[in-house]
Amino acid sequence: MTGVGTNRVAIIVDGRAVAADVEPRTLLADFLRDTCGAVAVHIGCGEGTCGACTVALDGIAVRSCLMLAVQADGGTIVTAAGLAALDGPPDAQNLTPLQLAFRAHHALQCGFCTPGILVATALFLRANPHPTRAEIVDHLSGHLCRCTGNVPIIAAIEAAAGATAP
Amino acid sequence: MTRPLRFGTRTPRREDPDLLRGEGKFLADLIPQGALWLTVVRSTDAHAIILGLDAEAAKAMPGVAAIVTAADLPAGLGHLPCVDLIDTSLPVFHPVLAGERIRYAGQPIAAVVASTPAQAEDAAAAVIVATRKLAPVLSAADALRPESPWLYPELGTNAVHVTRQLVGDPDAAFSVAALVVEETVAVHRVGAAPMEMRGCFGEVEPGSGRLVLTSTTQIPQSVRAHLAEILTRPAESILVRAPRLGGGFGLKEAMYPEEVLVLLLAERLGRPVAFLEDRREHFRSAVQAREETIRIRAAFAVDGTATAVDVACLADIGGAYGLVANAPGAAIANARGGYVMPNFRSVATSVVTNKPPLNVYRGAGHPQAVLAMERVMDKAATALGIDRAAIRRHNLIPAWMLPLDRGISYSGLPRQILDSGDYVHAFDMTLEAIGYAAFPARKAAFEAAHPRRKLGLGLSFMVEMTAVGPDEPAEIEVLPDGRVRLHAALTAMGQGIETVLGQVVADTLGIDLDAVEISLADTDRIPFAVGTYASRGGAVGGSAAAKAGKALIEVATDLGADLLGVDRSAVEWSEGAIVRRDGTNEPLPLVELARLAASAGRADALRASVRFAVPDTSFAYGAHAAIVEVDTGTGVVTVLDYAVTHDCGRLGNPMIVDGQIVGGVTQGIGATLYEEIAFDAAGRPLTQGFFDYPIPVAATAPRFHLLHLETPSPHNPLGMKGAGEAGFTGTPAAITNAVADALGQDLPLTRDPGPLSPARIRALLREREVAQAAGFSA
Missing domain, CATH: 3.90.1170.50 (Aldehyde oxidase/xanthine dehydrogenase, a/b hammerhead)
Incomplete structure (x- = not known):
């Protein structure tokens, strides 16, 4: 329904074009999940603290719960479901090198926070392919994980960065 | 050639690919x-x-x-x-x-x-x-005052649930004690806060x-x-x-x-x-957890032998019962943990207040009980001039005393019979891992180089009820394509249960892990079961899965003999197939058997339904040690090293168990140092989100030193005990003891509720300085 109180939003989500009319107050996270079917976007707090809903918007990590859908109009979004676009070719199970490193290091348990961490980390490693441990820890400051104790996540990122080193 | 067993290996988790692609199928996705x-x-x-x-x-x-x-x-x-x-x-x-x-x-x-x-x-x-x-009632102590309003006026009291235990003759032991140590341990309210x-x-x-x-x-x-x-x-x-x-964690x-x-x-x-x-x-x-005040007295002989413990717990359960009323009582009944302490008395009182309901959270009441006991051990060691490790070693139950009936009983839970293990060995392994012997030199060198900063080492020992009964169901069926599907009553919440059950079924049947499907938590399939809690899923769910696999082998072999037209005694199950004992023909693999059964109209025969009856509770145990740094200027506590030796029986998947321990310790660090659900004077929650409920992050993670003993549980065929809660349970005690070691055993770290936040540490240090300046304190 187009009409009073809605705005047209057209975005590309993991390679798929989506256009819809939304209320101005609609959060990008809700738009991605409810309208675009991007269920890899997990809502853990809705207030920008946990990082689970992080997506790449035009190559920048954003918390989709802190943006309005209308602000993303015209943008290109990558979620964990399309991580290959940020991280390199996937294997037969459609897992990228970063995802495989997380699996190998038991860097996820319930997996609820994982998609946001993956997207943010893929962008982080593009900008800083050989981070120090301290830089990884600093990078993870924007993400909450309640299960793993974070140590395995640091190890997985170190391994992924090492694996892509020349 | 025998197929290598999956059980006991670091098998990558089967749930990971879905979760990593964001296809986890969480509730909001359905x-x-x-x-x-x-x-x-x-x-x-x-x-x-x-x-x-x-x-x-x-x-x-x-x-x-x-x-x-x-x-x-x-x-x-x-x-x-x-x-x-x-x-x-x-x-x-x-x-x-x-x-x-x-x-x-x-x-x-x-x-x-x-x-x-x-x-x-x-x-x-x-x-x-x-x-x-x-007028709101906002603490258990206030709720018991005569002038306090009653939340349920018709009851005439705010104290609603009391449990007591008595073992031996504690009064006699106290009357002849060389030393009586008394401690108050106030534990604040926290939440599991799953993501x-x-x-x-x-x-x-x-x-x-x-x-x-x-x-x-x-x-x-x-x-x-x-x-x-x-x-x-x-x-x-x-x-x-x-x-x-x-994430679940009891919430x-x-x-x-x-x-x-x-x-x-x-x-x-x-x-x-x-x-x-x-x-x-x-x-x-959502339910909240932990808020209680423990008063503990312990009697010691001059050689450090603890002869009696008397412990009272006052729990602030909020405005109504949660699902579990007696977590404080059940845990306080276990306050002796791994120490002999032959005489024991406990009373646990639950009091209603104007806060959200209290319920269980990882470890239920155990972490608080361990904290109280371990503070007492440090205080006794200090008073008697005995080394902190030595007094614990002296009082730990020696391996030859196990199994040991503790003489405790509580409603709805089984007897408390510590089943198996080597507590002293585990404790010694942790001392070695944390560098106990070398610590005084490390501390001296560090503090000489950093005048404002202190190092402390804290110890704790925990024993907890795991793998509880009464029983656990499982169903198993062969699908038309020959794959096997296990139906379990358990819920997957990050603990890797799909992987562990898959490992057990694959091993039992001698088939590939990929040929096993796991279906969980659907009452249309399995209507009766108790649930996923108390570190029971792997041990009792795994045992039920093994039992189901064995039952399937029986029915499949019966059917195979029938379809092949041979005597039952002429065939047997081997590596996922029916084979002739005389070796005269090719094995009949499950996939062929399923096809034959379907064409004979007997596909329904390839299924079994079992219930594994848990004979008794398995008690897992662990020795924890923490090294912390405390900045006396800022009050910031940093956990540097954390060692755990844990014994949860046989490790079904060591990678998953390590993950449980590290994750649990981390939650324990959060509850001890950072997290608190707070209320204003009108009882309205001050805690609104993760901005004011800071949980541990990558920057606060210590170096971990993880060790295991594997004493098989006598109570299930896999020899497993539970691991899910072990990390949390010993942590508040180890961290608090480490801070006390850094700042002085006289600092009343547990007198008041609240995390050991920078503000609180600074206030306690200032209070001591003022008292010392006034000549009030020794």
Whole structure:
């Protein structure tokens, strides 16, 4: 329904074009999940603290719960479901090198926070392919994980960065 | 050649690929198209009488389908359950919606259903609730004062549940003790705070009319049974399912008003009704944990032998019972942990206050009980001039004394018989791992280089009930394509249960892991079970899975003999196939057997249903040690090193067990140093989200040193005990003891509730300085 109180939003989500009319107050996270079917976007707090809903918007990590859908109009979004676009070719199970490193290091348990961490980390490693441990820890400051104790996540990122080193 | 066993290996987790691709199928991903949305109107008062409620304007708002108050609920609707009451427990049950009286800020008052979540929230905000405020009761100590208001005036008291234990003759032991140590340990309120919040949706199944609840619950079978009572309907007319949970930790081992409301409203409105909590709401409507004050006295002989312990626990359970009333009592009964201490007395009192209900959280009451006992051990060592490790070693139960009946019993739980292990060995391994012998030199060198900063090393030893019964069901079937599907009652919540059960079934049948499917937590398949809690899933669920696999081998071999037209004794099961004992023909693999059975119209024969009866509780144990740095200027506590030697029997998947320990320790660090659910003077929650509820992050992670012993449990065929709660259980004690070691055993770290935050550490140090300057303190 187009009409009073809605705005047209057209975005590309993991390679798929989506256009819809939304209320101005609609959060990008809700738009991605409810309208675009991007269920890899997990809502853990809705207030920008946990990082689970992080997506790449035009190559920048954003918390989709802190943006309005209308602000993303015209943008290109990558979620964990399309991580290959940020991280390199996937294997037969459609897992990228970063995802495989997380699996190998038991860097996820319930997996609820994982998609946001993956997207943010893929962008982080593009900008800083050989981070120090301290830089990884600093990078993870924007993400909450309640299960793993974070140590395995640091190890997985170190391994992924090492694996892509020349 | 025998196929290598999966059990005991670091098998990569089967649930990972879905989760890594964001295809985890969490509750929010499963809500049916066209569902209506529930928002709950919650009390903003902590204690009040509802005078009136006006929803007329709200009902007229866009998209609103229904607004329901307590008066609109069906007559005879029950209250939320509590599962471990005893004869003397007083009735303080949580209503689905508050009727006359509000007992905590956040308590549900009305249910609003609309077409979208936003419309439901808009309408909820327009519901007007008129109340007469009452004075709130905000601590257990206040609740017991004579002048305190009663939350349930008809009861004439706020103390609603008391359990006692007595072993031996503690009074006699105290009367001849060389040293009596007394300590008060006040533990503040925290929350499990899983990354996925609560959610549920209700539907009416077309045709059958059954009510179908899908919920973020660790206990779908129990929820079904409770729903039948609350709704006064036959349990057969209700079906409950749990998808994968984004963390549980006991917060989802509960029953919530929304689980009742979505079913009632789905039936009334003829459409699915869904509820998703938001994070602000979470901190006032999900169950909370731990808040209690323990007073402990222990009697020691001059050589450091602890002869008696007397412990009293006062728990602040909030405005009504959670699902479990006696977590403080059950755990305090276990306060001796791994120490001999032949004489013992405990009393645990639960008191109602104007806060959200208290329930279990990882370790239930154990972490608090361990903290109290371990503070006492440090105090006794200091008073007697005995090394802290030596006094613990001296009092630990030696391996030859196991099994040891502790003489404890509590309602609804089995006897407390410490079954197996080598406590002293585990303790020594931890001392080695943390560098206990070299620590004084490390401390001296560090403090010489950093005058404002102190190092401390803390020790703790924990024993806890795991792998509890009474029993665990499993069903197994062969699919038409020859793959095997195991149905378990358990809920997946990050603990890797799909992987562990898969390992067990693959090993039992001698088939590939990929040929095993795991189906979980669906009461349509398995209606009766107790749930996923108390570190029981791997051990008892795994044992049920092994039993199901063995039963399948029997029926498959019977059928194979029949279809091959040979005598049953001529064939046997080997490596996922029927083979002739005389080796005269090719093995008949399961996939062929399934095909033959289908063409013979006997596919239904390839299934089995079992129930593994748990003979007794397995007690897992562990020795923890922490090294912390404390900046006496800022008050910041940093955990540098953390060592755990844990014995959970045989390790089904060592990678998963290590993950449980590290994750649990990390939550324990959070609860000890950072986290607190706080309330203002009117009882309104100050904790709104992760901004003011800081949980541990990568930057706060210590170096971990993990070790295991593997003493098989005698109580299940896999020899497993539980590991899920072990990390948390020893941590508050090890960290607190480390801070005490850094700053002085005289600093009253546990006198008042609250995390050991920078502000609190600075205040305690300042208090001591003032007292010393005034000449008040030794």
